Amino acid sequence: MSTTKDFETKQFPTWCPGCGDFGIWTALKNAFVAQGLEPHQIVTVFGIGCSGNMASFLNTYGFHGLHGRSIPAATAIKLANNKLQVVTVGGDGDGYGIGLGHTIHAMRRNVDMTYVVHDNQIYGLTKGQASPTSEKGVTTKSTPFGLIETPLDPIAMAISVGATYVARGFAGNTKQLTELIVGAMKHKGFALVDVLQPCVTFNHHNTFHWFYDRVYELEKEGHNPKDKQAAWTRAMEWPTPLKIDESRVDKIPTGLFYVEDRATYEDELPQIAEKPLVEHPLDNIDITPLMETLS
Amino acid sequence: MESKINNLNWKIGGEAGYGIASAGEIFTYACAHGGLKTFTYLEYPSLIRGGHNTYQVLVRENNVQSHSARVDLLVALHKQAIDKNLNELVSGGGLIFDVDNSKMADFKCLRQDIHCFPIPLETLAKQAGGEKVMRNMVAVAASLALVQFPFAYLTELITRVFSKKGEKIVELNIAAAKAGYDYVEQNFAGKFGYKLQIKPESGKRLLINGNEAIAMGAIKAGLKFFAAYPMTPASSIMQYLANNERKYNLIVKQTEDEIAAMNMIVGAGFAGVRTMTATSGGGFALMTEALGLSAMVESPTVIALVQRPGPATGLPTWTEQGDLRFALHAAQGDFPRVVLAPGDPEECFYMTFQAFNIADKYQLPVIILSDKYLAEARQTLPYFETSDLKIERGGWANVSGLGANERFDRYVDTPTGVSPRVMPGTPGGVFIANSDEHELDGLDNEEAENRKMMMDKKMRKLQFIKNDMPEPVKLYGPKEADVTIVGWGSTKGPILEAMKMIESEPMKAKPGTETRSGSGTRVNFLQIKLLSPFPVKEVDAILRQAKKRVLVENNFSGQLGGLIREKTGIDITEKLLKYDGRPIHPEEVVDKIQSI
Incomplete structure (x- = not known):
């Protein structure tokens, strides 16, 4: 049996003390242990950002790709060897900004993988610029006069474009987050776990305390995640298009919004019905029939 | 006079959507099944219907390695084919045109040195029970009748090409073809000097273009995961592979963009399968960051870069060799990459196979540089010999x-x-x-x-x-020569054809010019097949002792010339550079050699 220690490397995380990333790191390790997985059975694919830095702190097979491009790499890894457990870890800039196109297409494709997004509503590693999920009006290094755009809503987007497991976790609630990640990994299909992850250094608005005052758990309110309409209604609760306002009373749902059974991309490929691509022999492939069609 | 037996350059021109390609294909296969060798070359604008599309087939008894700019028999399905291509006809050549087309009904040819064959193509197609679109089959059969090629080969091919569309369509096309063939026999028997004589042969032949050869080479090499975004002129690689993905157990993934495609194949290479993408310059521009990733994480990848004229959207359906420097330098940082440049479909096949071995053994990206001309020109070749091909996974x-x-x-x-x-x-x-x-x-x-x-x-x-x-470089022709031509990629065919033309005296004259003699000039050709890492020693050894050097490239700035100067210090001052979107014609190479 593996322990959380098995999923750690010799490098201790370089995140800022108190960073929400620690909670996600812990939840991932817990989720792996809870499923009885060993480090060599998992491939974790990372983008670039503070979230991507976890590549050197998490002991599994890893692929630390380019900024915004973790999803295509993860998709191919899964299609090349569908025996692997593939988990992708990214941030809001990575997955909802530069890599948004890939995120949407991966969702509609429904490749069997889990996507954990460190959503801190800010660009942390580049030291404090606005992100696609930053709230309207927020002042950052790139928006000194207040952000003009309204935030992207990852949950509503995921439900609408075809993700089959859509959840929101909170870095301040590792117990719930662990369960959501376990559920996502066990789910067959594309699973999004968007994680509210306070950036203690560059986001002085969406702090742990700000979230503690607002989050609630869907499960405790009897939400049925198979009900798409209900999921949609809950998704609409937050983020709002309203300007940033400390006194505003938001309610932020966390937990599993939506789940759906749908054939995965791999299910539709007879090429890998028997065994993964990596196990196909390459010697003596006969191309005579191909030549005959061109003769 | 050049022989008119088994030496015919046939060209058909018409609007897109009127079966130009299937006419060309049937003409080609008929000749090939008759034991002759063919080289096909297509031109088409970037649109779905209309425009001026041409398909030309050079037919010879012996191996033919490029197109020719001089046409012997032109078929005009619309007036533009006359307007744009009549000047390509050689003296003694023929023109078939559709008198049912209102714009050509009253056409009077001003050139006295060619034979005109007005044929009511549409009427014949309709009388045979077919539709207007079957004019193409009437025209193909009429062409074959003019050169006294047996009709039987045509029936067989029409059946093969159209059988997917049903028996009725096959019958109608055969009837249309018969009408065209008979019309010529009745009206123009013996009026055209050219002849195609069948040469029954036992060996198996392949009619294959560069893209098909790359795809086939990849399948033979054990390609398992292919990801790409459609882009002319690379798309047919994806289509070929997609058609065969279940037969050969590989996954073909059309992606949301080229960024995804390249990142996917780096991921697939990491996972342990043989993997590839194919694109043209614009798509390759999007792939550059992940190209570096392939080298950084040492994940083997193969990239077919099928060039077209840039920058930006450029000329989407035309040809150029403008991306050599781009392939050599794309992406930030210094990293190892291999760049291969096959010169014909045969090399496309073997070098693609080789590309996968190199990628696996050295764990880096391997770029195969092709272009629209090489991608789509179809050549007659013997079956590929595959028994010596060995998978080496490193x-x-x-x-x-x-x-x-x-x-x-x-x-x-x-x-x-x-x-x-x-x-x-x-x-x-x-x-x-x-x-x-x-x-x-x-x-x-x-x-x-x-x-x-x-x-x-x-x-x-x-x-x-x-x-x-x-074999990073290959020298064709005599070791000692008066002139050494240097080139890479798809110019190989036109250069080799030009060398044959120089050898066989007297020279063919271009229309309107005098016949010139080859005057015994000895020419050889240095083809550079490996562009990165550059074979400095091999190139230097041959070029340093060359008497006169001529650089032949399908681009503006002579990118290979610059590379040779950078790597060897040798500055090639004589250059044939072409950048109008058209391939280099063998006749242009001959002219260049004779001008120096």
Whole structure:
């Protein structure tokens, strides 16, 4: 049996003390242990950002790709060897900004993988610029006069474009987050776990305390995640298009919004019905029939 | 006079959507099945219907390696074919045109040196029970009747090409063809000097273009995962592979963009399968960052870069060799890459196979440079000989003795720079493929000493590539020559054809020019097949002793010429550079040689 220690490397995380990333790191390790997985059975694919830095702190097979491009790499890894457990870890800039196109297409494709997004509503590693999920009006290094755009809503987007497991976790609630990640990994299909992850250094608005005052758990309110309409209604609760306002009373749902059974991309490929691509022999492939069609 | 027996350049021109391509295909296959050799070349604008599309087929008894700018028999399905292509007809050539087309009904040819064959193509098609679109079959049959080619070959091919569309369509096309054939026999028997005589042969022939050869080479090499975004003129590689993905157990993934395609194949290479993408310059521009990733994480990838004229959207359906420098330098940073340039479909096949071996053995990106001309021109070749082709997957680590979850030194320094790989999922092999600079097991490491070691290790691989590339350059023609032509890629065919023309005197004259003699000039041709790492020694040895050197390239700035100067110090001042979107014609090479 593996322990959380098995999923750690010799490098201790370089995140800022108190960073929400620690909670996600812990939840991932817990989720792996809870499923009885060993480090060599998992491939974790990372983008670039503070979230991507976890590549050197998490002991599994890893692929630390380019900024915004973790999803295509993860998709191919899964299609090349569908025996692997593939988990992708990214941030809001990575997955909802530069890599948004890939995120949407991966969702509609429904490749069997889990996507954990460190959503801190800010660009942390580049030291404090606005992100696609930053709230309207927020002042950052790139928006000194207040952000003009309204935030992207990852949950509503995921439900609408075809993700089959859509959840929101909170870095301040590792117990719930662990369960959501376990559920996502066990789910067959594309699973999004968007994680509210306070950036203690560059986001002085969406702090742990700000979230503690607002989050609630869907499960405790009897939400049925198979009900798409209900999921949609809950998704609409937050983020709002309203300007940033400390006194505003938001309610932020966390937990599993939506789940759906749908054939995965791999299910539709007879090429890998028997065994993964990596196990196909390459010697003596006969191309005579191909030549005959061109003769 | 050049022989008019088994030496015919046939060209058909018409609007897109009127079966120009299927006419060309049937003409080609009829000739090939008659034992003749063919070379086909297509021109078409970037649209779906209308425009001026041409398909030309050069037919000879012996191997034919390029198109020719001089046409012997032109078929005009619309007036533009006359307007644009009549001047390409040689003296003594023929013109078939559709008198049912209102714009050509009253056409009077001003050229007295050619034969005109007005034929009511549409009427004949309709009388045979067909539709207007079957004019193409009437025209093909009429052409074959003019050169006294037996009708039987045509029936067989029409059946083959149209059988998917049903028996009725086959019957109608055969009837239309018969009408065209009979019309010529009745009205123009013996009026045209050219003849195609069948040469029954036993050997199996292949009619194949560059893209098909690349795709076939990839399948033979064990390609398992292909990802690409459609882009002319590369798309037919994806289509060919997609059609065969279930037969050969490979996955073809059309992606949301080229960024995804390239990142996918780096991921697939990491996972342990043979993987590839295909694109043109615009798509390759989007792939550049991940090209560097392939080298950084040492994940083998193969990229077919099928060039078209740029920059930006450029000329989407035309040809150019403008991306050599781009392929050599794309992406930030110094990293090892291999760039191969096949010159014909045969080389496309074998070099693609080789590309996968090199990618696996050296764990880096291998770029295959092709272009629209090579991609789509179809050549008659013997079947590929595959018994000697050996899959070489390079070094794999034995990690069975290691603890299942211990970290593995995937990027260990070695004398060749190549570190043994491990397939993700294997117990004892845990590592990260890290786009950040990393240490032996892939963890981030920004220390100076580590960085230098990793750079040296990766770049060291380039010294050994030549072991896997026994023929980085090839010299055609006599060792000693008056003129040495230098080129790469698809200009090979036109250059070799030009050399044949120079050898066979007297020379063919271009229309309107005088017949000139080849005057015994001895010409050889240095084809450079490996562009990175550049074969400095081989190129230098041949060029330094050359009496006169001529650079032939399908681009504006002579990119290979610049590279040769950079690597050898040799400055080639005589240049034939063409950048109008059209391939270099063999006749232009002949003119260039004679002008110096």
